Amino acid sequence: MKLSEFIRPASLAEARKALRELGPKGMPLAGGTALHFMQSKTPVTAVDLTGLGLSFIRRKGGFFSIGAATPLSDIQRYRSPRWAMHEICRRISTHQIRNVSTIGGNICRVFPWADLPVVLLAMNARMVIYSGKESEMGADEFFSSQPARLFSGGNLLTAVKIPVLKAQHGFGSVKANRNAAAFSLVTIAALLELDGTTIKSARVAAGSAIPFPKRLPEVEAALVGREAVTDVFKKAAAAGGTAAKWNVREGMSADYMRQLAEVSLLDALERAAEFARGRVD
Amino acid sequence: MTRTSHTVSFTLNGEKKTFDTRPDEKLLTLLRREGYRGTKYGCGQGTCGACTVLVDGKATYACLLYSMQAEGRKVRTIESAGTFDKPGEFQKELIAAGAVQCGYCIPGMVMSATALMESEKDFSDEIVKEYMDGNLCRCTGYEKIWVALRRVLDRREAATAKRPVAGKKTSSKGAKK
């Protein structure tokens, strides 16, 4: 993307004002890594968000609050009981990219390979949006279509709130790719709430092998009320295999992608159940 | 609000500098234009690591950073790591191990290793791979690069006596997973 100007606002209000004035000629910049690959007919003014105090991770009440401009490497390194975000961040691209690219940049304009929207959908995260004042939006609404729609009027994402997992909650994420730094072929994330050995509730999401990240209600329905055991997970994974239209990828048939999705679903569910039973890493 | 002129000021290898630039110039282009040619252009799209520099101590691809993003930061390039006559510790080991083939990837490897050595105390294989996973060697010389790096890291670990070298399990296999 061609940049004609680069401005550093001193506050969120200034950033929003500048973006409102600029309209389509303005573009928020966090890590800036995606901007290099985006196309625009005319050059844009980059509005730098990195000096606005939006890089933090705090535990407050029932949520972890992650500032929108927090680099993925900080999220990867953060540790706290019942924290699960590090797992997927370690799997995103390379050390150098994770040092620069931010959670906000990953989710405000979703590219097909983005991993975090999948995880945030499963975790039922809440996005904090600044539009002169701050308001919250749940992940289901935020990711119901391209989130960039929410920011065209100069509004900005300021934070992402992740519910602190309760003792009976378990989370698992799986990213299948060809090598450690490659884009995902399939990303799956699963949040299970157990009541003893029974699955009380489930949120399962997929991305990369489908056009846009989404929850898989067929998988969730095949889990709720049943025992958290491998046989049930296998049936739920099979339901996921037929529930979505899996994309053909370089050299890989749609049927191969379906199988990869099913295996990844099974892995994510097993990991989530282990987490709920006390796995800590 | 600061509407920037088209200059950027940052500390480069310990010296405060101001450069003329354009808002969409990459830091890599600026550095090479200003004579810091040790930082290489490989893929230009954040895949190979040849352009790795340190920004405030963190390994960063200079090909995916607009020069304006370096404002006020501390940037270090391979020129800060050693010279032909006075190579740094890792550079010496790379030479001793015969790890340098065409040499194109080596500046980036050295900068990632510098970030590793300055940021971590634990040099387990897992941590080392994490820091080095964004640097490719098109000559596929990973084995010897890894051996050279392990020699430096093992020495450092022995010096801090955190983990004695004897009996320590490390892999001499390539750095890539």
Ligand SMILES: Cc1cc2nc3c(=O)[nH]c(=O)nc-3n(C[C@H](O)[C@H](O)[C@H](O)COP(=O)(O)OP(=O)(O)OC[C@H]3O[C@@H](n4cnc5c(N)ncnc54)[C@H](O)[C@@H]3O)c2cc1C
């Ligand atoms: C080589 C490479 C490999 C990658 N591999 C992966 C991968 O495997 N998985 C994965 O998930 N991602 C991957 N990525 C994507 C990477 O994580 C993105 O580039 C990143 O998420 C963008 O983050 P950024 O902070 O650089 O955003 P920017 O480039 O600064 O911004 C991206 C978009 O979001 C908007 N934006 C940013 N912050 C805000 C905000 N607070 N409010 C409103 N709008 C905002 C910007 O205007 C822009 O439209 C890869 C990228 C590269 C270059």
Ligand code: FES
């Ligand atoms: S030139 Fe920057 S990563 Fe290849």
Ligand code: FES
């Ligand atoms: S030595 Fe040639 S690319 Fe590594």
